[in-house]
Amino acid sequence: MKERIRYYIYEEHGEEIGELAAENWLHFFAEELAVPFYNQGVADASEMMNQKIMSTEEDLEALKRPVKGKK
DSSP, rough: OHHHHOOOOHHHHSSSOHHHHHHHHHHHHHHHHOOOHHHHHHHHHHHHHHHHHHHHHHHHHHOOOTTTOOO
Protein backbone atom coordinates (compact mmCIF):
# COMPACT_ATOMS: atom_id res chain seq x y z
CA MET A 1 0.00 0.00 0.00
CA LYS A 2 2.82 2.39 0.73
CA GLU A 3 4.07 2.08 -2.85
CA ARG A 4 0.56 2.71 -4.16
CA ILE A 5 0.26 5.81 -1.99
CA ARG A 6 3.62 7.08 -3.25
CA TYR A 7 2.56 6.42 -6.85
CA TYR A 8 -0.80 8.15 -6.34
CA ILE A 9 0.77 11.26 -4.79
CA TYR A 10 3.25 11.43 -7.64
CA GLU A 11 0.65 10.93 -10.38
CA GLU A 12 -1.92 13.30 -8.90
CA HIS A 13 0.31 16.01 -7.46
CA GLY A 14 3.66 15.55 -9.17
CA GLU A 15 5.35 15.22 -5.79
CA GLU A 16 7.60 12.43 -4.65
CA ILE A 17 7.24 11.35 -1.06
CA GLY A 18 9.43 9.00 0.91
CA GLU A 19 8.55 5.70 2.48
CA LEU A 20 8.07 7.26 5.92
CA ALA A 21 5.60 9.81 4.57
CA ALA A 22 3.72 7.07 2.73
CA GLU A 23 3.62 5.02 5.93
CA ASN A 24 2.23 8.02 7.82
CA TRP A 25 -0.48 8.45 5.16
CA LEU A 26 -1.27 4.74 5.41
CA HIS A 27 -1.63 4.90 9.19
CA PHE A 28 -3.80 7.99 8.93
CA PHE A 29 -6.19 6.40 6.44
CA ALA A 30 -6.30 3.12 8.35
CA GLU A 31 -7.21 4.90 11.58
CA GLU A 32 -9.80 7.10 9.90
CA LEU A 33 -11.42 4.49 7.66
CA ALA A 34 -11.09 1.12 9.39
CA VAL A 35 -13.96 1.50 11.85
CA PRO A 36 -16.44 3.10 9.39
CA PHE A 37 -15.67 0.42 6.77
CA TYR A 38 -16.02 -2.34 9.35
CA ASN A 39 -19.31 -0.92 10.63
CA GLN A 40 -20.64 -0.64 7.08
CA GLY A 41 -19.71 -4.28 6.49
CA VAL A 42 -21.63 -5.30 9.62
CA ALA A 43 -24.64 -3.22 8.50
CA ASP A 44 -24.52 -4.78 5.02
CA ALA A 45 -24.35 -8.29 6.50
CA SER A 46 -27.25 -7.50 8.84
CA GLU A 47 -29.38 -6.26 5.94
CA MET A 48 -28.58 -9.36 3.90
CA MET A 49 -29.51 -11.63 6.82
CA ASN A 50 -32.79 -9.74 7.33
CA GLN A 51 -33.65 -10.21 3.64
CA LYS A 52 -32.86 -13.93 3.83
CA ILE A 53 -34.98 -14.31 6.98
CA MET A 54 -37.92 -12.54 5.31
CA SER A 55 -37.53 -14.74 2.23
CA THR A 56 -37.44 -17.87 4.38
CA GLU A 57 -40.55 -16.76 6.29
CA GLU A 58 -42.36 -16.19 2.98
CA ASP A 59 -41.28 -19.61 1.72
CA LEU A 60 -42.49 -21.27 4.92
CA GLU A 61 -45.79 -19.41 4.78
CA ALA A 62 -46.30 -20.64 1.21
CA LEU A 63 -45.90 -24.24 2.42
CA LYS A 64 -48.86 -23.99 4.81
CA ARG A 65 -51.98 -25.87 3.86
CA PRO A 66 -55.47 -24.66 4.59
CA VAL A 67 -57.34 -26.19 7.51
CA LYS A 68 -60.59 -27.88 6.45
CA GLY A 69 -63.62 -25.82 7.32
CA LYS A 70 -61.68 -22.53 7.51
CA LYS A 71 -61.14 -20.05 4.79
